[in-house]
Amino acid sequence: MTETTETGQKLVKSSEIDRKFKYEISKIPGGEKLLYCFQCGTCTSDCPIARFSETYRPRQIIRMTQLGLRKKVLSLDTLWLCASCFTCTDRCPQNVEVAKVIQVLRNLAAQQDYIPRVFKELGSSILETGYAYRITQLRIKRREDMGLPPLPKGNPERLTKILRKVRFRKFLEKKENLKK
Amino acid sequence: MTERNKYLIFLGCVIPYRVASYEVSARKVLQKFGIELVEMPDFNCCGLPMDPVDHEMMLIMSARNLAVAEQQSLNILTLCPGCSGTLRKVNNMLKEDKRLREVINTRLNEVGLEFKGSIEVKHLVRVLAEDLGLEKVKNSVVRPLVSLKVAEHNGCHFLRPKKIASFDDPEDPKILKSLVEASGATCLDYMDESECCGAPSVGINDKVPLQLTRDKLNHIKIVGAQALITICPFCHMMYDTNQGRIEKMFSENYCIPVLHYPQLLGLAMGFSPDELALSELRINVSRILCTHKST
Numbered sequence: 249m250t251e252t253t254e255t256g257q258k259l260v261k262s263s264e265i266d267r268k269f270k271y272e273i274s275k276i277p278g279g280e281k282l283l284y285c286f287q288c289g290t291c292t293s294d295c296p297i298a299r300f301s302e303t304y305r306p307r308q309i310i311r312m313t314q315l316g317l318r319k320k321v322l323s324l325d326t327l328w329l330c331a332s333c334f335t336c337t338d339r340c341p342q343n344v345e346v347a348k349v350i351q352v353l354r355n356l357a358a359q360q361d362y363i364p365r366v367f368k369e370l371g372s373s374i375l376e377t378g379y380a381y382r383i384t385q386l387r388i389k390r391r392e393d394m395g396l397p398p399l400p401k402g403n404p405e406r407l408t409k410i411l412r413k414v415r416f417r418k419f420l421e422k423k424e425n426l427k428k
Numbered sequence: 429m430t431e432r433n434k435y436l437i438f439l440g441c442v443i444p445y446r447v448a449s450y451e452v453s454a455r456k457v458l459q460k461f462g463i464e465l466v467e468m469p470d471f472n473c474c475g476l477p478m479d480p481v482d483h484e485m486m487l488i489m490s491a492r493n494l495a496v497a498e499q500q501s502l503n504i505l506t507l508c509p510g511c512s513g514t515l516r517k518v519n520n521m522l523k524e525d526k527r528l529r530e531v532i533n534t535r536l537n538e539v540g541l542e543f544k545g546s547i548e549v550k551h552l553v554r555v556l557a558e559d560l561g562l563e564k565v566k567n568s569v570v571r572p573l574v575s576l577k578v579a580e581h582n583g584c585h586f587l588r589p590k591k592i593a594s595f596d597d598p599e600d601p602k603i604l605k606s607l608v609e610a611s612g613a614t615c616l617d618y619m620d621e622s623e624c625c626g627a628p629s630v631g632i633n634d635k636v637p638l639q640l641t642r643d644k645l646n647h648i649k650i651v652g653a654q655a656l657i658t659i660c661p662f663c664h665m666m667y668d669t670n671q672g673r674i675e676k677m678f679s680e681n682y683c684i685p686v687l688h689y690p691q692l693l694g695l696a697m698g699f700s701p702d703e704l705a706l707s708e709l710r711i712n713v714s715r716i717l718c719t720h721k722s723t
Contacts, residue, residue, distance in 0.1 A: 366631030
């Protein structure tokens with residue numbers, strides 16, 4: 249149970265803190281500059297998503313990561329709201345690749361099965377057809393009517409072969425995961 | 429050696445799924461410029477949609493496409509900035525990082541492929557601006573769209589992150605604008621024009637990205653643009669396919685036609701609306717076509 253202070257703020261227990269988390273992220277490509285963030289807030293103030301979302305705050309995600317709130321940050325729904333427009337990355341005065349840190353966090357979240365449904369759909373379409381969206385026969389026929397050349401064929405067998413050892417492919421092949 | 433007037437065209441997934449008019453018009457325009465397009469012998473998604481959940485999966489998917497293109501000794505031309513951004517990123521990563529290249533090549537070798545780092549990846553606009561040049565684009569215009577006032581939207585992955593895109597200035601982009609103006613039309617400035625349309629967040633949450641698109645449409649309407657010009661199939665879906673939905677949701681009224689850049693240029697080059705698949709657009713373009721005819 250989360251304890252609260254007299255003013256209603258949530259307390260974080262020291263047992264919830266993973267002190268090595270920030271170093272772990274710093275070692276993953278894209279996360280190298282995490283520790284440089286001094287919380288100026290340029291990322292949040294320039295973020296087009298943060299402008300319309302009441303909960304998505306890239307600065308907060310970076311701070312939670314620095315503080316080692318592993319479980320909290322990886323289970324955030326808002327982690328998946330980032331549009332990867334890279335405005336934060338381009339404008340950070342400390343050269344923190346904010347959008348990439350978020351991508352690294354998403355990858356870790358996915359490893360713990362926090363995966364929004366849309367990625368399961370995209371992933372299974374890719375493995376089955378080569379394309380991220382299922383392109384219907386009607387579309388393919390319409391292409392011909394519009395005078396377009398035949399659509400390049402996906403090669404799911406070859407693709408599955410080279411992705412054999414990839415974690416997310418293994419995840420998708422367990423059918424029960426797709427239903428979640 | 430790769431040639432400058434022959435490219436392997438990488439369509440990506442969204443264009444064949446929903447945005448055929450972009451492909452139709454791009455092929456028409458490129459053919460007229462004498463740029464030959466070769467189809468991908470076999471295809472898989474560039475990998476971008478998988479990057480959030482599995483970076484390694486994205487790397488392998490992207491690298492496979494690059495290796496296929498290398499076998500053809502052809503540079504890749506994409507219409508989607510998401511595809512070009514991803515393929516460019518992975519191309520750079522594997523060219524620079526020998527260890528990573530070895531790891532990825534171990535996988536590719538299983539299907540007889542190898543990444544060598546011998547090709548380049550370019551978006552359509554980049555091919556027009558760099559390989560062909562603004563002058564040639566201008567010279568191709570036979571029916572300048574002089575009375576037309578439009579706005580442009582570059583989209584994010586075409587310009588950002590700056591380090592990978594290494595093209596125009598993402599804070600004040602000018603190149604697409606100059607290409608738009610080559611058609612004879614006036615290209616208007618508007619507030620927050622290099623800002624994201626919101627598309628990548630659509631699968632996660634509809635409301636936030638649609639508010640973003642609405643905000644952009646408001647800024648475009650305020651300056652009096654008669655049409656919006658895009659170079660990305662995702663951005664196009666946000667502005668064109670979703671425009672009616674946004675109007676309903678927020679009680680707005682826009683009726684702003686959204687043209688793919690090659691549709692605009694194609695009109696100025698003398699192609700007919702049919703040849704450029706203008707009727708495929710959700711927002712009717714006849715209004716701006718009338719303006720164009722009366723000049």
